[in-house]
Amino acid sequence: MISLGAWRRNAAITLLLFLSTVAGPAGVGHASDWPGGQMTLEDAAKAFDDAALRIDTAPATELARWTTPIFLAVSDHAGMNAYAGEVEAAVRAMAAIAGVTVNRVAWQDPRANFVVRPNTSEYAGKSPCRSSVDWTDAGLMMRAEIHVNLANPGRITRCINHEVMHGFGFRGHPHSSFSVLSYKYAAQAQLTDTDRVILQTLYDPRLQPGMRTPAASQVACSIIAEKLHSQPADAAAACGHRGAVAARRGTLAFSGSRLADEPAHPPSLQPGYRDGGM
Numbered sequence: 001m002i003s004l005g006a007w008r009r010n011a012a013i014t015l016l017l018f019l020s021t022v023a024g025p026a027g028v029g030h031a032s033d034w035p036g037g038q039m040t041l042e043d044a045a046k047a048f049d050d051a052a053l054r055i056d057t058a059p060a061t062e063l064a065r066w067t068t069p070i071f072l073a074v075s076d077h078a079g080m081n082a083y084a085g086e087v088e089a090a091v092r093a094m095a096a097i098a099g100v101t102v103n104r105v106a107w108q109d110p111r112a113n114f115v116v117r118p119n120t121s122e123y124a125g126k127s128p129c130r131s132s133v134d135w136t137d138a139g140l141m142m143r144a145e146i147h148v149n150l151a152n153p154g155r156i157t158r159c160i161n162h163e164v165m166h167g168f169g170f171r172g173h174p175h176s177s178f179s180v181l182s183y184k185y186a187a188q189a190q191l192t193d194t195d196r197v198i199l200q201t202l203y204d205p206r207l208q209p210g211m212r213t214p215a216a217s218q219v220a221c222s223i224i225a226e227k228l229h230s231q232p233a234d235a236a237a238a239c240g241h242r243g244a245v246a247a248r249r250g251t252l253a254f255s256g257s258r259l260a261d262e263p264a265h266p267p268s269l270q271p272g273y274r275d276g277g278m
């Protein structure tokens with residue numbers, strides 16, 4: 001139940017992510033306890049790879065995350081007012097874990113780079129809970145745009161947390177892990193322990209935006225091993241092989257002029273920038 005496009009547009013990359021509103025096969029409603037017992041290093045490292053180092057189902061080329069403050073704008077649409085506080089709290093909670101500054105700005109503020117708006121209509125037959133995420137091939141997050149499905153109030157909290165996670169640079173879905181990003185745990189509305197660990201890890205200074213995925217996978221695994229107090233032998237077993245895994249796609253798809261040498265600056269939001277992305 002996902003549909004997306006990933007393509008280059010003005011040297012940035014846009015990803016569309018749709019959140020299924022159909023209950024998955026094994027919905028779990030617990031708060032943050034790993035349903036099968038304690039979180040394992042192997043699973044958390046896989047969750048990181050699946051969430052941060054994939055573009056939906058394809059291997060990503062590089063790690064992407066925010067390096068600039070988030071300017072959060074929530075639509076002043078009447079139906080959105082009841083959820084604006086929850087949206088802001090979700091963004092601030094994740095930003096606190098990530099160490100990213102959040103500034104709430106007015107709707108239509110030109111600085112807005114993290115935009116949340118309502119959606120009450122179906123979009124091409126897909127779930128109207130969705131997001132689009134723009135990043136450069138230097139791994140700099142430039143913009144997140146989230147559409148919250150107000151027509152499904154029972155799912156709004158999950159919609160917000162799921163899509164805001166995408167907005168922090170998780171472009172994939174760790175389906176097999178107990179994560180708000182997983183479709184398997186389709187009833188999970190709140191961040192899980194796994195989500196907090198992978199979010200901390202994505203923003204750990206030992207990882208860098210634009211880092212190639214094989215190296216990022218290995219470094220991330222070692223960071224997670226440290227967080228979980230894994231034994232050295234377990235860390236070696238789980239992490240040692242990860243750097244050998246090469247991305248199979250992306251070099252050609254994402255080749256072209258790079259923004260790596262350009263200074264970080266507000267996203268270029270010239271008309272048409274995201275025309276194909278909605």
Ligand SMILES: [Zn+2]
Nearest residue numbers: 017018019162
């Ligand atoms: Zn998603």
